[in-house]
Amino acid sequence: MVILEANKITKVYGEASGEGATTALRGVSLSMNKGDFIAIMGPSGSGKTTLLNVLSGIDRPTSGEVMLAGHFISEMSGDDLALYRRRQLGFVFQEFNLLDSLTVKENIMLPMVLEHKSAGAMEEKVQKLARLFDIEDILHKYPYHISGGQQQRTAVSRALVNEPSILFADEPTGNLDSKSAAAIMECFEKIVRDLSTTILLVTHDVFAASYCQKVVFIKDGLIHSHIVKKGTRKEFLNQIMDNLAVLGGRTHDF
Numbered sequence: 001m002v003i004l005e006a007n008k009i010t011k012v013y014g015e016a017s018g019e020g021a022t023t024a025l026r027g028v029s030l031s032m033n034k035g036d037f038i039a040i041m042g043p044s045g046s047g048k049t050t051l052l053n054v055l056s057g058i059d060r061p062t063s064g065e066v067m068l069a070g071h072f073i074s075e076m077s078g079d080d081l082a083l084y085r086r087r088q089l090g091f092v093f094q095e096f097n098l099l100d101s102l103t104v105k106e107n108i109m110l111p112m113v114l115e116h117k118s119a120g121a122m123e124e125k126v127q128k129l130a131r132l133f134d135i136e137d138i139l140h141k142y143p144y145h146i147s148g149g150q151q152q153r154t155a156v157s158r159a160l161v162n163e164p165s166i167l168f169a170d171e172p173t174g175n176l177d178s179k180s181a182a183a184i185m186e187c188f189e190k191i192v193r194d195l196s197t198t199i200l201l202v203t204h205d206v207f208a209a210s211y212c213q214k215v216v217f218i219k220d221g222l223i224h225s226h227i228v229k230k231g232t233r234k235e236f237l238n239q240i241m242d243n244l245a246v247l248g249g250r251t252h253d254f
């Protein structure tokens, strides 16, 4: 089942004919099926975040179409799109973006509260996600009393609470130590395997990308190449490094 279909996406920031115009995407096409787990990698400034923002309706393409779960989001009005994003899409960012005045449990429930779900349904959902992400013991705590890894696992639970068609993650391990990063990526693997969640993530982190099924490399606003995991995660990690070396740029650009 096709979840995401992007066709010849371009994105120009500023007046297209003006002096300050920047062409961030030059005709990107991408397709994802239910249960796909894909990372986008590329040098700094290659257009990764722009692509994620356009595919998820945070930003609009200059030209091209984006279809998400059967809807052409590039044609939706602002209000419809905002509602669609809230109901159908999940987001995780480098900054955990939790509300400090709410407990872990209340943070996770928030998207369900906005949808006026019943108390029983919310409780059941929170318990299920808390078990899955090993945060059952901290549900009553506030974000500033838990670790970065626990905050990100809370943020992922919140992103999944309304059962989104797809989860978009921009540098989800960017603020985490390697152990917490591994925990998050293992959570992603688990939800892809057990719940058939569809995940698209942007990352500089080769280790994080090695958990994905496929890595798409972009350079100068165009898809340069892609690789699909066939062997072990370690083998895939080495393959990703080789591809990044071919892509060019300094190692710390990735």
Ligand SMILES: Nc1ncnc2c1ncn2[C@@H]1O[C@H](COP(=O)(O)OP(=O)(O)OP(=O)(O)O)[C@@H](O)[C@H]1O
Residues within 6 Å of the ligand: 013, 014, 022, 023, 024, 042, 043, 044, 045, 046, 047, 048, 049, 050, 051
């Ligand atoms: N709001 C904006 N206005 C103008 N130009 C922008 C804007 N956002 C991004 N750009 C430009 O578009 C290009 C692609 O940027 P983008 O942030 O998508 O790259 P990236 O691959 O995510 O980079 P990084 O890895 O450094 O986060 C860059 O040249 C950037 O300077």
